[in-house]
Amino acid sequence: MLLSGWVGVVFGQKKDTIGGDEIAKVYKYHIKKVYSNYDPKHVVQPKTLSKNLTTIYQSIIPNSQPFNDNTSSFSYVQTDDNQKIAISTAYQFSDVSKTFLNIGISAEGKNGIFNIYSSKSWSNNTALTVGVSRGFWGSQPYTVGKIKEIKLDEKRKLFKDSLQAMIQYTALLRQNFLKDSLKWYQDKLDDINNTLLNEEIIDLKLESKINMYTKRINFFEKKINDYKILDNLVKNEKVNDYVTDKFSEFDLRYEVFHGYNIVWWQITSKLLNNTYTFKDNNNSEKISNINVFHANINASVMWNNLTKNTANYLTGGISGFRGSFLSDPSLRGITPLINSGGEIINDGVLIGDVEKLKKPLWQYSFNIYGASFFAFKKHLGLSLSGMYNNAFKSEIAENYKENYTISLGPIFKMQGEDNWAKATFGISAGYDNLPPKAKAKDYFAIKAYIGVPFNVFQKKDKK
Incomplete structure (x- = not known):
């Protein structure tokens, strides 16, 4: 039954239907590419460094000029x-x-x-x-000592693996199954609404069903939208920017400079x-x-x-x-x-x-x-x-x-100590x-x- 089978969403959609396999491969390639740019001379993303440096520009050192x-x-x-x-x-x-x-x-x-x-x-x-x-x-x-102290390399490796797994999970979900499941729960919710409008005696158990159906609908809508985002980024050739932003957000969490x-x-x-x-x-x-x-x-x-x-x-x-x-x-x-x-x-x-x-x-x-x-x-x-x-x-x-x-x-x-902008x-x-x-x-x-x-x-x- 769909009612109990939503947790068993399977992976591996065929290439000629949704392209989930290809989407997963594209993201895997760019994640590996961005991650490989880190080395002892580049401990954060260039975008992270750029964000740090541009704040320095917002400074005021008045002099004799008007x-x-x-x-x-x-x-x-x-x-x-x-x-x-x-x-x-x-x-x-x-x-x-x-x-x-x-x-x-x-x-x-x-x-x-x-x-x-x-x-x-x-x-x-x-x-x-x-x-x-x-x-x-x-x-x-x-300092290398600071990076070792906060275990930045190990944390970044875990972040890379987690990001790749999360994207792969979303990309390989069977979209036809998700859409069918979404429609099924929406229809069930519509049936309940019609019942509430037409019947004088209401089954009190309907409230728990409404809550359950609503949660299922939200779940499937989110998974479908997540896939659309990944798909659109591939179509618009923005995957590398997306992955770079994710790593940049990770880098900004840690003060290494x-x-x-x-x-x-x-x-x-x-x-x-x-x-x-x-x-x-x-x-x-x-x-x-x-x-x-x-x-x-x-x-x-x-x-x-x-x-x-x-x-x-x-x-x-x-x-x-x-x-x-x-x-x-x-x-x-x-x-x-x-x-x-x-x-x-x-x-x-x-x-x-x-x-x-x-x-x-x-x-x-x-x-x-x-x-x-x-x-x-x-x-x-x-x-x-x-x-x-x-x-x-x-x-x-x-x-x-x-x-x-x-x-x-x-x-x-x-x-x-570290800001000019006052x-x-x-x-x-x-x-x-x-x-x-x-x-x-x-x-x-x-x-x-x-x-x-x-x-x-x-x-x-x-x-």
């Missing part, structure tokens, strides 16, 4: 004569993708404290930043609308606002490193900037005016002509920034930044001087855009900065 290009974050930087505020996001194309789209907006104002777009600020800009980042190398160290090294490259472009505000030299009530388009492109390499005792970050890059003669970063602490001849002056010194303000001045810079957290369980550390800035020769900026920036100071992150803040002191032979004390600057990260947005893989 826009943090390495994360989804809010950041603020304050110096003695300008402020920079930025909101940025990183879009990860899948949960294991090494490529990210970076988008951000930022604003900057000069002169005073907390006065972005105030009446006291003579230069303001808003900017849109778009970039692409990609991790091109990453590793995580492990300690620390990491990861290297990224990044290319970003920034489009800026810079608004210059000038008062008339002879009439302080007369104000002129001039909008000038600026743009830059930046290429950089970033390195994240975690060891037992330290967490380290280093980035270096080069950038080109299309600005104006007022983009000279050494012009600090000034309040420029316009005279009757259309010239921009400051304290009686000619800076340039208004008519030439929109002519491009091409600048370039090299920069490096590093931070190392080594104290109080990697909460506290030091940061160091340096930059060289110059411009190509131009008649509109004959007084432009090459300049250097260097600063050093403490940096603190809220998170503990609020980070710091203070640095040094010389900001110092031209050669200039008085160093005139370019001494103290910066305070804070960064608060958001979650990286991810495009979810379709199942």
Whole structure:
């Protein structure tokens, strides 16, 4: 009887009916293939390692730049004569993708404290930043002793055998028998429902039968659906991905790594609308606002490193900037005016002509920034930044001087030992855009900065 025979479902369906034998063989092949990739140099699935490494990207190490290009974050930087505020996001194309789209907006104002777009600020800009980042190398160290201690190899072997047996059991179940059995129990349940509707006296034993039939129906439906999933994966050539995901899920259960090294490259472009505000030299009530388009492109390499005792970050890059003669970063602490001849002056010194303000001045810079957290369980550390800035020769900026920036100071992150993705803040002191032979004390600057990260947005893989 079908009522008692469901437990005796047999295996071995013929090839020309369901293909269970072939399905089982396909999965057996891919399980063996994925399992064979493990060796002393590959103790987890590449997908597992990739998932671990991509979380490192979701970090915030704010520096002297107004826009943090390495994360989804809010950041603020304050110096003695300008402020920079930025909101940025990183879009990860899948949960294991090494490529990210970076988008951000930022604003900057000069002169005073907390006065972005105030009446006291003579230069303001808003900017849109778009970039692409990609991790091109990453590793995580492990110890053989740890793997032996948790018996990872033995557990993985058992997992492989269990996965293969479970798939083989599902694939070789006779589908015609399952479908016939499902229909039989569904018909029996329908008969009971009709009885309940048409008869006045109800057999109390029907309740136990309903429960039993319902359980049988659920069982056969699950077995049929499980088979359909396996079958569809074979038809869509997704078996290897499925098996890899299963092993990756197994690997994620065990912590075998300690620390990491990861290297990224990044290319970003920034489009800026810079608004210059000038008062008339002879009439302080007369104000002129001039909008000038600026743009830059930046290429950089970033390195994240975690060891037992330290967490380290280093980035270096080069950038080109299309600005104006007022983009000279050494012009600090000034309040420029316009005279009757259309010239921009400051304290009686000619800076340039208004008519030439929109002519491009091409600048370039090299920069490096590093931070190392080594104290109080990697909460506290030091940061160091340096930059060289110059411009190509131009008649509109004959007084432009090459300049250097260097600063050093403490940096603190809220998170503990192994995660960057928490609020980070710091203070640095040094010389900001110092031209050669200039008085160093005139370019001494103290910066305070804070960064608060958001979650990286991810495009979810379709199942």
